[in-house]
Amino acid sequence: MNDAPAIDPLPAADPLIDRYLAHVRVERRLAARTVDLYAIHLKTxxxxxxxxxxxLARVQTAHVRRWMTQLHSAGREPxxxxxxLSCWRSFYRWMGHERxxxxxxxxxVxxxxxxxxxxxxxxxxxxxRLAELHDANADPWAEARDRAIVELLYGCGLRVSELVGLDLVASKDARGWIDLDAGDAHVLGKGGKRRSVPVGSKAAEALRAWLAVRDDCAALPAARLRDPEGAVALFLGRNGNRFSAHSIWKQLKARSxxxxxxxxxxxHMLRHxxxxHVLQSSSDLRGVQELLGHANITTTQVYTRLDFQHLAKAYDAAHPRAQAKKDK
Structure with a gap:
């Protein structure tokens, strides 16, 4: 996935769009990135x-089919x-509820x-290699944070939205938190569904190292006055505010x-x-489904194809008959 593109202002003639976006943001509690993408698709x-x-209230199925064909002809991928279409369908479902x-x-369609x-x-x-990277030349505060982020993304399979939503402690308003004593991460996934995943020893070690220096951020006192999010967020930027998904993208690119x-x-590559890697080691498809928070097992089954691809490469590299075929 790429970073969410910039959003141009929506046409002012349709306040319905603003009402619907407020609905998915406040009542359905969709992630900010998802709401941004909805805004783009509804502008279309x-x-x-x-x-x-x-x-908008007079759009018919024939119109939608024609517009879908236009998008396809313009080069939009299926x-x-x-x-x-999923966004449009959800919008009109809401319009139906609103009569x-x-x-x-x-x-x-x-x-x-x-x-x-x-x-x-x-x-x-x-x-x-990425998880074990230690950059001795980096700022120790940021290095401790970034190592903990990598360990959680790779060690727990979290989505970036789940990771940036983590708070220091559990509360009724927290989207997610880490219980280091129990060794669990509690996150709010897609569709507002909560799940718990185990935190391995390496991730726990990196988290403890980060927590030992987290409050050394010079901007934190001012951020607590300006934005309470900075006070409770597990991961912070240098400005003392909650670390953003965009910043994590940048840090991972530089770190790799x-x-x-x-x-x-x-x-998301670390989640994949x-x-x-868990599926290769355990062959437990249902377990991987629960860890990832997939509602449908078919979504998880795509990783069996990756596992087969891994085995095929190992066969080509090691089996005598595969080597003999290459030598012909």
């Missing part, structure tokens, strides 16, 4: 409806079109089929280069690596 819907001279439309015009790409995961050696990795590592 507004533009398509305006081009056809239609108010997976991207599916995300757009603004009688039927959902997107309900039976499906995106073109596409081959399912394999998730990108690091080799085990590369993942360990320092570790000498060919891949430019991003947070976690899932692939």
């Amino acid at each position: 819907l507004c533009e398509k409806a305006a081009e056809s001279g239609l108010p 997976r991207g079109i599916a995300l757009v 603004l439309v009688e039927a959902n015009p997107v309900q039976d 499906r995106a073109p089929k596409a081959g399912r790409p394999l998730p990108k995961a690091l080799a085990v050696d590369d993942a360990v 280069a320092k570790a000498g990795l060919n891949a430019s590592v991003h947070p 690596s976690f899932a692939s």
Whole structure:
């Protein structure tokens, strides 16, 4: 995934969009990045409806099918079109609940089929090299934070939104927290679903090292007055505020280069690596599903393809018949 693109202002003629975005942000508690993407896709819907001279409440299934074809002809990938339709479908479902439309015009519209790409995961050696990296030239405070972040992303398979939502301690307002004594991370995943995942010894060690220096941030007292988030957040930036997903992307990219990795590592690649490596070691698909917080086992099954790919490479590298085939 890439960073969420910048959002242009939505057309002022449709306050319905603002109401819906407030609904998903406040009532459904969707992540800020997801709300930003919804805003982009709904802006597209507004533009398509305006081009056809239609108010949003009068859009029909035939219009949606035509706009989907236009997106496909313009080069939009099937997976991207599916995300757009999912957003539109959710919007019209909300309009139905508000009694603004009688039927959902997107309900039976499906995106073109596409081959399912394999998730990108690091080799085990590369993942360990990244996790064990210690940059002696870096600021010790930031180095302790960044090592703990890598250990949690790779050691627990957290999404970056789950990681940045972690607080120092449990509370009724906390999106997530770490219980080091119990060895558990409690996170708020997609769809507002909570789950607990074990925190391994290496991740716990890195977290304790970070917690020992966390409050040494010079900006923290001012940040506590300016923004309570900075007081309770587990991970901080130098400004004393909660560390952002965008900052984690940047730090991981720089850190992977320092570790000498060919891949430019991003947070979800570490989640993919976690899932692939646990599955290779345990073959426990249901267990990996629970650790990742997948609602459907088919989402987790993609990692079995990565596991098979790993075995195929090992076969090509080691089996005498595979070597004989190459020598011909």
